[in-house]
Amino acid sequence: MPQTILAEVVSIEAATDFVNIVKLKPLIPAPFKAGQYLQIVLSDEDKRIFSIASAPNAELIELHIGAGPDDAYPRGALDHMSVNREVILEVGLGDAFLQHESTRPIILMAGGTGFSYTKSIADHLVHIESVNPVILYWGVKDETALYAKTEMETWAASYPNLQFIPVVENPSADWQGKTGFVHKAVMDDIASLAEYDIYLAGPFKMAGIARDDFIKHGAIKEHLYADAFAFI
Ligand SMILES: Cc1cc2nc3c(=O)[nH]c(=O)nc-3n(C[C@H](O)[C@H](O)[C@H](O)COP(=O)(O)OP(=O)(O)OC[C@H]3O[C@@H](n4cnc5c(N)ncnc54)[C@H](O)[C@@H]3O)c2cc1C
Structure with a gap:
């Protein structure tokens, strides 16, 4: 309530x-x-x-x-x-909160300030000492938007079952990491999303496109969580 x-x-x-x-x-x-x-x-x-x-x-x-x-x-x-x-x-x-009882691996996917939502779940997973494998993808338009990159790299380095993957849509010449739309990076990395619980937040357009593409890529609709779905 x-x-x-x-x-x-x-x-x-x-x-x-x-x-x-x-x-x-x-x-x-x-x-x-x-x-x-x-x-x-x-x-x-x-x-x-x-x-x-x-x-x-x-x-x-x-x-x-x-x-x-x-x-x-x-x-x-x-x-x-x-x-x-x-x-x-x-x-x-909101209904897109962490499902505590699930033992499935977790993808947290943020577009831009959608990072806020994933950060709450990420911090909580550490707090409850979750053993589920977790990958946090954070997609941004350019590197300057990765305001918590160092914090998240430290977070991932501290816990063996956590991974942090930043994805820059329009990278500078210096950017060494993944590029393009964040949900495409997820699909490039993972052959089938069938076994994952996927939590996502970001621009409404991203949420809609990612939902459709992820389902085509094996994701189970009931294991896709985003409050944006209620608004689009
Ligand atoms: C329940 C709820 C909570 C919200 N909470 C917040 C909040 O706490 N703070 C806040 O600022 N806003 C919030 N919003 C509003 C909304 O989530 C933001 O407007 C959105 O996250 C803004 O993203 P951005 O401009 O930072 O992303 P952008 O910089 O526009 O995009 C970031 C990345 O998203 C992906 N992306 C963007 N567009 C597309 C596309 N068309 N196709 C595929 N991928 C795309 C790309 O990877 C891109 O690099 C909330 C909305 C809802 C419904």
Whole structure:
């Protein structure tokens, strides 16, 4: 059940020219599952959706908000928050949360700021000492958008069953890694997706295309999880 809580804004920091990382301290415990989202309540009629980037056990709730100068929806949410201000949140929304009982290998696939969603699940898998093999693919338009690359490389290096694979759509001449659309990189690497639980977030177009292509590539529809599916 979603719960309405008050939280204090602890920090708002630019991770890139486009992405701000917001940290919030809930004034009462904020129950949610890894992979769920929240709404920032601007008014009764205006509630703005963002994935929760932190794991449920974390002290602070973390959000990664992508906002260009003309993106009124996320910009309005950012304008609503300032350090030390209290904001109203509705937490524990969405159905694309981690399936704890599953023993299947896991693919976490993020497009751009969809990384936030995968980060919550990734952190939680470490917290619960999951033994399921996990591959986190993070697709971005260019390298500057990989604001947590070093953190995720350290994450993967620390746990033998975890892998992190960044994928850059329009790479610079210096880029050594995978290129193109992130879901294509997944399909290039893995011959059949039949045995995987796949959790994905990112642009709606990506979610729709990846769902169709992944099913053709063997993925089982019931093992594909994305809240974007409810919006497209
Ligand atoms: C439940 C929910 C929660 C949300 N939470 C957040 C949030 O926390 N923060 C936030 O900023 N937004 C959020 N959004 C909005 C939405 O997810 C973002 O607009 C989206 O992630 C923005 O991605 P981007 O612009 O960073 O990706 P882009 O930079 O546009 O794309 C990143 C990568 O995605 C892939 N991709 C993009 N387009 C295509 C395509 N047409 N075909 C194939 N692959 C493609 C490519 O690999 C590309 O490099 C949320 C939406 C919903 C429904």
